Amino acid sequence: MGVIKTGTRGPVPKRSDQRVRRNKDDGGDVEKLPAVGSVEIPDLDIEDPHPLIVDFYESLAESAQSQYYEPSDWQFARFTLHFANGLIKSNRPSSQMLAAVNAALTELLVSEGARRRVRLEVEREQSTGQLIDVAEMFRQQMSQ
Template identity: 35%
Template sequence: MPGPVPNREADLARPRERKGSDVQPVTKGLARETKIPNADRSWHPIAQRLWDGMKSSGQADFYQNSDWALAYSLCEDLSHYKKSGKRSGQMLQTIYSAFERLLVAEGDRRRVRIELTEPAPENDSASVVAIADYKRELGLET
């Protein structure tokens, strides 16, 4: 989606569909099991850190094998760029532009209406808390 980064859905006064915006239908497919390749140990430390960050970030929930293959290739290119003595601003922009397609940065995700939220805190029910308190009082639990 071109243009400025849209606001988060929670920041809007009302949902986009009520504002008269075009709501695009979504074509769905079946997500396949994925295998994340290991980073190349010879990569530049920045490329390794980016790879590790991508593996542990929320957008990784959406990645398929082809996405990981593209990410691997881009980290390889970034590593080569960072290690080379001769650097080109155009090359770096091209690499960063390709990372946008993998939704690596929050702004990239918001452009395509993907928002990562904090997990809801797990609240124990009153009965679970009461039983734990009783066990503690009886010395059954440390």
Template identity: 35%
Template sequence: MGMKPGPSPKRSTQRRRRNKPDESATAPLVVATVRGTRVKPPSEDRTWHPIAKGWYRSLKESGESAFFEPSDWQAARLCAYAMTRMLREHEDNKTPLRAGMLDTIWSMMGDLLTTETSRRRARIELERAATDAESDPAVPATVTIMNQYRDQLGVDDVGVGS
């Protein structure tokens, strides 16, 4: 995915800058998409391990999943399958979890931007809506970085159809 090595960047609210960021290095890639069309995720496999099912189900409620394409959902299914294989082998054969497989699964999860660190490295921050977000967990998260990019470009709803 082209992520930078090293520690993950801080959230924008925690950063203090003394110099102006290089605009060419952080120029966003604007992709036209139709607002409001959300890809219906495939259902999980009933044979998956409970941890894999829980992770897959959590994706459906996560803010980044609003931008998932069918190929992203299939990548998530592959990740859940690999998770299941590793966890079942661990439970059935009483073998220790393999670090290489854990690293592969964690990398797959990062490629889907399902971890805070991977989103920070991609310069994407999710924020809960301000209206009673603490009391209502059903309030969807928004991707604020896209609005900031639009503001920087000085354009309203770039390539967005109705």
């Protein structure tokens, strides 16, 4: 059985296009488990969820890293957001609960830093619309 590499510790690595390689990558072999079919995203199903929690769950479904989520990851997200919902609605929020929720969200790769630590980078295409040079428009207006 191959070794499954987990994320790195320490500072967040730079994006791959910003790194300069001075030594060989220590990646190692990864055992791959074949899976068939797509994963259905379950409903959030939290009683009276805070709007931030609803928005956050929907953003998970729209995020690029969610293509790697398995059914257990979606259940873990629901489980985590159940506690986050309680944290937001609490009159006495707990710093320990916040730390636990943050750690769980890191496991779901919700931040760029967490994704970089496992060597996953999202490259979202930018709009192909025409860029407007506002300074040039201003100069043209002034010269008329």
